[in-house]
Amino acid sequence: MDMPDAVSPADSLPTSVDLAEEYKASGVADILAELDRELIGLKPVKQRIRETAALLLVERARRAMGLTHEAPSLHMSFTGNPGTGKTTVALRMANLLHRLGYVRKGHLVSVTRDDLVGQYIGHTAPKTKEILKRAMGGVLFIDEAYYLYRPDNERDYGQEAIEILLQVMENNRDDLVVILAGYSDRMDRFFESNPGFRSRIAHHIDFPDYDDGELLSIAESMLERQGYHFDAKATDIMGDYIAKRRRQPHFANARSIRNALDRARLRQANRLFEESVGPVDVEQLSTITARDISGSRVFTMVPPQPQETMP
Numbered sequence: 001m002d003m004p005d006a007v008s009p010a011d012s013l014p015t016s017v018d019l020a021e022e023y024k025a026s027g028v029a030d031i032l033a034e035l036d037r038e039l040i041g042l043k044p045v046k047q048r049i050r051e052t053a054a055l056l057l058v059e060r061a062r063r064a065m066g067l068t069h070e071a072p073s074l075h076m077s078f079t080g081n082p083g084t085g086k087t088t089v090a091l092r093m094a095n096l097l098h099r100l101g102y103v104r105k106g107h108l109v110s111v112t113r114d115d116l117v118g119q120y121i122g123h124t125a126p127k128t129k130e131i132l133k134r135a136m137g138g139v140l141f142i143d144e145a146y147y148l149y150r151p152d153n154e155r156d157y158g159q160e161a162i163e164i165l166l167q168v169m170e171n172n173r174d175d176l177v178v179i180l181a182g183y184s185d186r187m188d189r190f191f192e193s194n195p196g197f198r199s200r201i202a203h204h205i206d207f208p209d210y211d212d213g214e215l216l217s218i219a220e221s222m223l224e225r226q227g228y229h230f231d232a233k234a235t236d237i238m239g240d241y242i243a244k245r246r247r248q249p250h251f252a253n254a255r256s257i258r259n260a261l262d263r264a265r266l267r268q269a270n271r272l273f274e275e276s277v278g279p280v281d282v283e284q285l286s287t288i289t290a291r292d293i294s295g296s297r298v299f300t301m302v303p304p305q306p307q308e309t310m311p
Helices: 019-026 028-038 043-064 086-099 124-135 158-171 184-193 195-200 212-225 232-245 254-275 282-286 290-294
Strands: 076-080 108-111 139-143 177-182 203-207
Touching: 019 028, 019 043, 028 043, 028 086, 043 086, 043 203, 076 086, 076 184, 086 108, 086 139, 086 177, 108 124, 124 139, 124 158, 158 195, 177 184, 184 195, 212 232, 212 254, 232 254, 232 290, 254 290
Parallel strands: 076 177, 076 203, 108 139, 139 177
Antiparallel strands: none
């Protein structure tokens, strides 16, 4: 009796892949939709995330079809001012990479220099290796990464942490993504001083500041999630607050808006106690009024004046 021909591994591989179906099945669309709901604006950032998802889907299709493939390096640099959504995007990126099979776990480990660098000889290596062990299979997010390098201090141990990081970033890039974050100008100087990092960071993503309209939308969205809303006059006053606050020191985009709303809720609570002569209803408990916003000292501070140039 004739034996059936053996089926070679190549014969069992698919000859085509429906990328649209792969995209749908991966859950990437849900992650991107969630990011759109959580973060207003940031169109160039979201576009880069979509491009990364497309790259990984194509690589997965190539692997399924037996084509030559190599895991792309996805170490990243996130640059921008505070409060522009860098940590939130890093968290969603970790989830996306897990959904697409690039990392095993998809968790995010967020650290700063103090978590990596020791204060005496022999302290840095175990600290850095422990953090890397925790992050393996996911994403390591290093905020204000430029503080790792302090050339003005000869007794600083940051260079030891950098060398360990560089080695792991190269040898374990298929199971760990490192994201360095910080101010744009300081990150540029950091990369100039540490060419090893520059050569391993394939993706540089800049997070722009929000404009006034986006910040007002962010404020309304934050309040909605907390079960509050502005009345009509408060919306106008909040727009005025944003325009003034942006011109004052230490403005941190969405972070400053969140702090402003926390203080507005404090003023609302005090107002309700002062005005209350009987029961308060749901609408009163949920409404932020113009008075709750206008009580901010932002409206009484004198904005900084431009310095005159000498003739």
